Amino acid sequence: MTLDLMVANPFEYIQLRDVRCIRLLELEPAREESAPLRITLKKARLDRTCLPRYEAVSYVWGPPDFNRAITCNRKTLCITPSCERILLGLRRKIKRRLLWIDSLCINQSDTNERSRQVSMMDKIYKSANRVLIWLEVSGPKISSFFKYLAYCARYCDSYEGGVLVREIRTVLQFLRNLEDKVWHSYSNAHEDYMPIAQQIFRSPWFQRVWTLQEVSLAQAKRVVMICDDEEISWRHILRASAGGYPLDGVIRSEMLSAIAAHCFFCRLIQWERSRVRQRIRLLLFGETLRDASLVPVQSSFFNFSSASKIDLRLFRKHFQNVNMVLNLTRRKHCYDPKDKIFGVWGILRELGVDLSRPNYQLELETVYIRAASDIICHDGNLDILRTVSSPRRAQTLPSWVPDWRTGWGLAPSFLDLLSPPFKQSRTRFGHSITRTRTLITKGTVLDRIKECAWPLMIDGHDPEELIQRDLWAAIAKSDPVYKILQQWFSYSQQLSTYPTGDSTQNAFERTIQQRIQSQYIPLGADERWFDMVAFDAAQMEWNSPKPQINTAEMAKDFAYGRLQPLSTRKEPEINKASDREAHEFQRTVFDHLCGKRFFTTEAGYMGVAEFSIEPDDAIALLIGQDMPVVLRRRGDAFRFVAVAYVDGMAESHTWPERVDDNDIIEIV
Structure with a gap:
């Protein structure tokens, strides 16, 4: 035409x-x-x-x-x-x-x-009547791959009627049956189908905000995926991914199960073929065999390499938190940034959340401010502050409002989100938001940051490969992670005493480990690692003038790829060294703390927070927030900087008997 x-x-x-x-x-x-x-x-x-x-x-x-x-x-x-x-x-x-x-x-x-x-x-x-997932994928093996997934799903359905089994012996027998009857009957299936699986599950459909809601709101039995004129039931995909039990009702409804599978498949095709069997076991039941029904939901948020280190029972009471649901969209794509909110509005309404109705005539900042205010009102706390930090956030937004256009950036890990250490403020929450976009709450300023160490970041290039046999010699000589953590330890030892009465070394160990659960640390690995850090730090001189750190420039460098979190760099070959368990502990530490910065306070406490903190920033406890926060003075008010872990501070602080006895704190 x-x-x-x-x-x-x-x-x-x-x-x-x-x-x-x-x-x-x-x-x-x-x-x-x-x-x-x-x-x-x-x-x-x-x-x-x-x-x-x-x-x-x-x-x-x-x-x-x-x-x-x-x-x-x-x-x-x-x-x-x-x-x-x-x-x-x-x-x-x-x-x-x-x-x-x-x-x-x-x-x-x-x-x-x-x-x-x-x-x-x-x-x-x-x-x-039906929801059609349309993927622009073609290939000669799509038909047989869909039949393969359907076979897996039917076998899983037939195993004890799809009822989740919990006894260890039954679990092991199920795994053997699954491997024998499914994987072995489809000889080398994962090899044959990996290319087409990658093509399908790397499709942009799995990365979009709107498709998350569209498939989540529909009933799974009415959803089909279409590729190159071939169809497969979405329910078959859910069952095949869940590995033997239906996801319906895992948390609240089939809707959230679809969310779990949606996000899960973004990870699925990244598995290494050599570790397929191990990953199957982790996907099905986790290493702890506790709350196995939540493993698919767990996979929505975590890389499988660290997923099993989380106690899944923590998810049940936190998953329906509005802030966490909205953060599912942080790394998903949309053309209109307002859709980071509007694109999950239906999901939130299904969960009973009264979020402001979509209105495309509003300015983007107004949409985000309203969403943040609605989240605070619904959740009844200030947990939203834990997801604010991002090096690319727009400075025109109020400091307490997340910039949902950006990814998580350097936001606190999910260990921070799931296991808060300070709960006295939870039932005392109250706030108001003024027309000038100011969050008014109550709390108390307890301390100020005195010194900050270097954050766990390195330049983007890979470190030189290491071939030394001795792990610790290799790390001490060439691994910047280890050197930075040595510096952290040296800063901690400048404190002669600790306010809680404990030793500074114990406080440092708690600060580094925080809530990494001890049952997931190989016996003695943490002790050997801390001993080595303490020994090497004693040999180093830190009396030279400390370099000034421009956090604004550092944020810009990180945002544009000139700096990278440690966990994204290529792993050096120190894996080949002798003490692999201690090295794994170090990896766990910096995966947990990447992008964070160690600090000491004027009152003698130590802690870690996002790298944007600076000396003289205030440390406060806010009603409605379980963890200490770092605030920066801006005239008569404050700007929010970061949520912090300060060892012993929250436990040693006693809230006033009356809420009105707390200070009024304005955050702009």
Whole structure:
């Protein structure tokens, strides 16, 4: 179709005056694949029992190039190439097909309509007869790979009716059966199917915000994935990934199970083939065999290399925390940054959360401020502060509001999120937010930062490979991780006494280990590591002038890749050294503390916090926040800097009997 004709006879959307109305797309059949696409957009009342049976499509928009022309209601409508491919792929030869596709059924140029329709998205997907996950993936092995996944799912369903088994003997027998009857019967299946699995599960669909909500809100039995004209039930994917038990009702509903599997598959294809069997065991039951039903949810948040080190029982009471649900979107993609909030609005409403309705006419900062305020009100605490820190956050946002456009950055680890050490403030929370975007709460400033050591960051290049036989000699000579931690220890030893009465070395060990659970540390590995740090630190001289650290420049360097967290660098070959358990402990330490900075305070405490802290920053306890926070004076108010771990401070502080006896603290 020529451009002149496209301009001369354009399709125009008719306003939906009834707020309960949606548009459905009727796709005309065609016997020839080359036949022009013809659709008709019709209105339908979403709340009527006579709502026609339709299929909702979950897909990735792709580049917003509206350079393909189709016939819509006998006029010309410009659509994107990806949308054209979907319509061609779903078009039948004889029968019409009734679909809901957001880019066509919503007038994207009308922000009021977009806002209303987005707030109905949960109902749209729940009301659909089927939800079609459209992946633009093709290959000769898709059909056999889908059959393979379905076989795994059916076998898992047949094992004791899908009931989760908990006895160790039964677990081991199940693993043997699974390996014998599934993996062995599909000889070398993981080798044969790994390329197509990578192609499918690395699809952008798994990385988008909107697709997370779309598949999560639908019933799994009504969801199918389509690749190259081949279909597989989403339920089969869930069952195959769960490894033998249904995910329905694992936490609250099937919806959250879909979230778990959605995120899980982003990790699945990164497994090393040589460790498939080990990873299967971890996926199914975890190393502790406790709360095995939560392992898929666990995999939503953690790399499998460290997943088993978490006590899964901590998840149950925290997962429905609104702040954690929103943070599922932090690393997912969308064209409009407002959709980091609006894209999960339906999920939150399904969980009973009263978040402000989507409104695309609002400025981005207003959307984020409202979301942060809603989270604080719903959760009844200030846990949101733990997810604020990010080197790329916009400085125009209030310091207490997360910039959801950025990833986690250097935010506290999930150990911080799941196991807070200080709980006295939890039931005393109260706050208000002014029109000037100021968070007003109560608390008390207890201390100030005196000195800061170097953060656990290194330059982006890989360290020189090490071949020394002695692990500790190798680390001490060449590993910057070890040298920085030596410096941390030296700073701690400048404190002659500790306020709690304990030794400074014990305080340092607690600060480094924090809440890394002892049952996951090989016996004696931590003691050997601390002994070595203490011995080498005693041989080093730290009396030379300490270099000044420009945290603003450091944040800029990190944001643009000139600095990297230690955990992202290539691992040196010290793995080949003798004491692997102690080295593994060190890896656990810096994985937990990467991007953080050791500090001492004027009152003689020690702790760690994000690298953006500076000397003279205030350390405060806030009502509604379980951990100490670092604040920076800004006139009569403060800017929030970071949540901190300060060894012994929270435990030794006694809150006033009356809330009103605390200080009013304003955070801008």
